[in-house]
Amino acid sequence: MRVYLAGVGGMLGEALHKVLAENHELKCTDIDVNEPWLEKCDFRDFAEYERQVSAFEPTILMHIGAHTSLEYCEINPDDAYRTNALSVEHAATLAQAHGIPLVYISTAGIFDGKKELYDDWDQPGPLGVYARAKYLGEIVVQTRVPKHYIFRAGWMMGGGPRKDKKFINLLMKQLAKGVTELNVVNDKLGTPTYTVDFARNLAAMIETPYYGLYNMVCGGETGRLEVAQELVQQLKLQDRVQVKPVTSDYFAQEYFAPRPACERLVNYKLKLRGMDLMRDWRVALHDYVRDYFSDYVKPFAPQYASEAKDLR
Template sequence: MKKKIYIAGCGGMLGEAFYAQFKEDFDLKCTDKDVNETWLSFLDFRDFEAYKRDVKAFAPDYLFHLGAYTDLEFCELNADDTYNTNTLAVENAVSLANSLNIPILYISTAGIFDGKKDLYDDWDTPNPLGVYARSKYMGERFVVENAQRYLVCRAGWMMGAGPAKDKKFIQKLMKQIKEGRKELFIVNDKDGTPTYTHDFAKTVKELISKEYWGLYNCVCGGQTSRLEVAQDLVKLLGKEADIKITPVGSDHFKDIYFAERPPSERLLTKKLDLRGVNQMKEWRQALAIYLKDYYAGYL
């Protein structure tokens, strides 16, 4: 008999990878407030009574709580809605998992650090800078302090799911290239680590199979910057001769991206490596696979 996983907030780029990586080996119930796939059913996990009813009716062996607001500017402008979605709903999910005596998975972020260090391992103390980071860190802390069994996996600069669902850096660049832009303005003062959604889901699967509960940094190998990622993307597309990359400071975009972002979000996967369960590829390799699998024919 397959074990059952209830996945809440499964309609986004990460949910797409979790569905793909887990559907063969587990019985899944995938829900979201945006039903954009045939395998999704409707649930707004901020409605605790509905969340409770739906999860209990499915009687899962694991609860995966994936969804969150991740647009930093939206979060700054809508603080109450953000805390309700990113923090209070997580507290409800922990209470639900504990009442069913099942483990919970929570997705945290590299953005909870202030960037004063170049690199952060799993044991560094976060210091969130804005509403988004604070809402996610308070969710992380609640899980760690209150869940009976849990996985908290911190993602970096997420990439996955292609043009349909990727709202992050790679898709923003691909869209500009598709629109015929010959010059890309890229910030040169932001460091971090890309995270390929499929590798992230595979790593979670490995942690669950071994029951290695706890908190983990979960990002691709290799440290990099926004600028370097953009340069590598253009090179992988074979467009170095056509597209000029112009480095700029973050101030260049301050009207659009006004929420404070840490100068460094670089994570080290120390615990995954020590436990021997790291399924995350080196970021350049992951980016090449992502482009091949999701962007063939896009341009």
């Protein structure tokens, strides 16, 4: 396939580029040209997006990028809606015009958090600007592009020290500073999603005619606290670092955007189709740390670094 990837310079994009380049011809673009394989394109600019897509003549369009900071989206709603919702309308228009399928990445964060587990058919109830814009993107893609794949990710882990903007890297940076205590919320439940597994599952799905919307997260049900405890265990730092449970109020100033108490997903449709390739989150976390952080952790987790090979 000739794959046009828009907004693919981030943590998911890093894995998508690696996985999809094995079997497809790619054109990779982002507003932030941070890799030699990236070209610049701001997808808020329809004329520019159209020019680049038309020049490449893709057989499939993947609209990947977004503003992913919930706090940025709350403070800058106009840019959040332009980037995360209107740009998806651009992608839908282009996919229609070229008669090609569209891939869109959505999020577990579109739910209201009142249920303990959400399947693909549960009704979203977005709480904040980011979630609402991402949900609007889902609706646009579903209503305007007959051949679409929408994949909902959970708490993304991927990209390593350079690209990971999320939870695992935040913990890693604190551990690298030598902290002996990690304050972690005990009231947020969700499902980690390893970018490499996600990219592999996506690559398998686009070979099928099973268009539609899919939850696509790692296996297992967990929460922030348990993920942090598991990370500390895997790094063999449990004797040195204490994971201290706190409530979300503790971080209320820093993380003021509304977040669902529970955004756990289950890949029900993928399972029914026999297409759920996502591994358990603990196994994926282990591979993530081993494959992306092994050099980084050497100064503060030398025991892990020396034993990491045996765990493969």
